[in-house]
Amino acid sequence: MSFEVIQRDKNTRARLGRLKTFHGEVSTPVFMPVGTQGAVKTLSPEEVEEVGAEIILSNTYHLFLRPGQEIIKKGGGLHRFIGWNKPILTDSGGYQVFSLARLRKIEEDGIYxxxxxxxxQYFFTPEIVMEVQKALGSDIIMPLDICLGYGASYWETKEALEITLRWLKRSIDYKENSNMETQLLFGIIQGGFYRELRKEAVERMLDMELPGFALGGISVGEPKDKMYEITDYTVSLLPEEKPRYLMGVGAPEDLVIGVSMGIDMFDCVLPTRLARHGVFYTKTGRRNIKNAQYKEDFSPLEEDCDCYTCRRFTKAYIRHLFLQHETFSYRLLTIHNLRFLFRLMENIRRSIREGRLEEFKKEFLTQYLANDRENRLEKEEVWNKLLI
Incomplete structure (x- = not known):
């Protein structure tokens, strides 16, 4: 298992890479669809692979609760259990405990x-989370961490960071004393939106010889400009030879901007969740299939899209299905949204190879965001800065 930087962009931190895992290679920068329960919602593994996925993400918290790691272990591990033969990344469940648990109590040993x-009630310790992921057999694993929402105080954030770093050390110790050689343990960089804490996190983690770094505690309610600012700063501290993973971020504009900042890996539930609400991606922004303008629109969701949905069906038909609550419409929109992002990543990688990422970035952002009020960056000065 290794990571290799193949080519760097001359004008940004963007790079092309190759991440080798036990279940295959992944070309970076890469977007990972989220299969929370072991399935990308509404799609089969074959459909997920067909739209372009090289790696998927599953959720330790949800799989721990149901069906439980013992059942998955008896089923031959997560890959065999869900019928996916390519790499899988599992997160630690720390974010889900933060966002979903009705009650949580953090102690030195773990989280109730x-x-x-x-x-x-359950109790997560760093060792239990590692044990669960060992049973799952995922290729890339995450340590238990404490994720705080935007607006947390400096001292609250510092205390959470200290515990997260101690838990990371315990996770490393567990892995070294267990038969987990085929699994890559990334460190999760916390520190909220305080630069000095992010710097401290990185500096202390650099001594741990980790194979990769994940940026956690981002996309937790902050404005876009804050998200970009702390991401850019944190990446500037990281070593060139290790992969960088921005957790839970995956809007089209975020992919383009994140890659230019040096991010190699992304995941997000957004494309599949939006599809189930009737929203689909186009080069000129997001659209909603429920709109009356599509009632007699017999064109595909996007004219030059090569996905199954756009090759076979029209907006009018998909709108009809969606308004009748036919689940086939959710599948069709999900296929399109994921293929849109994978085509976007293909174009990003091609522009890096050809030395024109900045040009591509400006063209894409101008076209995608200019007429999309929902996705417009909050501050005009941030918009202008990103296009420089």
Whole structure:
């Protein structure tokens, strides 16, 4: 298992890379679809692969609650259990405990939390989270961490960072004493939106010889400009030879901007969640299939899209299905949204190879965001800065 930088962009931190895992290679920069329960919602593994996925993400918290790691282990591990033969990344569940648990209590040893399903109480320790991911057999694993929302105080954030770093050390120790040689343990960089804490996190983690770094505690309610600012700063501190993973971020504009900042890996539920609400991506922004203008629109969702949905069906048909609550419409929109992002990543990688990422970035952002009020960056000065 290794990571190799193949080519660097001359004008930004963007780079092309190759991440080798036990279940195959991944070309970076890469977007990872989220299969929370072991499935990308509404799609089969074959459909996920067909739209362009090289790696998917699953959720340790949800799989721990149901069906439980013992059942998955008996089923031959997560890959065999869900029928996916390519790489899998599993997160630690720290964010889900933060966002879903009705009650959580953080102690030095771990986190007490109540299940969002039935309220039953559980206790996560760094060792338990590693044990669960060992049973899952995922290729890239994450340590238990403490994720705070935007607006947390400096001292609250510092305390959370200290515990997160101690838990990371315990996770490393567990992995070194277990049969987990085929699994890559990334460190999660916390520190909220305080530069000095992010710097401290990176500096202390550099001594731990980790194979990769994940940026956590981002996209937790902050304005876009804050997200970009702390991402750019944190990446500037990281070593060139290790992969960088921006957790939970995956809007089209964020992919383009994040790659230019030096991010190699992304994941997000957004494309599949939007599809189930009737929203689909186009080069000129997001659109909603429920709009009356599509009632007699017999064109595809996007004219030059090569996905199954656009090759076979029209907006009018998909709108009809969606308004009748036919689940086929969710599948069709999901296929399109994921293919849109994978085509975007292909274009990003091509522009890096050809030395024109900045040109591509300006063209894409101008076209995608200019007429999209929902996605418009909050501050005009941020918009202008990103296009420089």
């Amino acid at each position: 939390f109540n299940s969002h399903i039935d309220g039953s």
